[in-house]
Amino acid sequence: MERTSPGSRNATAHDLQAYAVLLRTLTSEINRRAHSFAQSHGLHATDVHALAAIMDSAVLDGRPMTPSRLAERLSLTSGAVTACVDRLERAGHISRTRDSADRRVVHLEYKPAARALARQYFGPLARSTEAAMGQFTPAQLATVADFLHALNQELAADRVGGEPVP
16 A cells, blocks of 8 residues: 655545644645734734734625624734734724724724735735646535635634634
């Protein structure tokens, strides 16, 4: 029987350890790039996670991000989120806008200039993703997307109060 490394494309489809190694490797690489972006733009690592959450909120939740939902998403206190949002606003990455129906609600919006800056910085990551996607059929990519969606749902369901369930 031929042995394959966890990073091999031919790794056993049901090998949990192989998946764990692949997911950790991917997470490490994305985190490395996010930390580099944060450092080069005078941000905290948490700020980059907050930017991603703000940017993805409309896609994931179908609505703009609010400070309270950001605190929940990142498992931060309200004070920590306020400091983070203040930094991001001062740096020109986001703006706060009041909801037109309920002025007490604040929406966090990712500014177009900040989006362009991130797109430029993370361009190599996007190109690598496109190149990898080009190696698979649409049906295979649909399966990968289904797997990632299911994994994200399982991970979200495994949280209590923002913390992983032991």
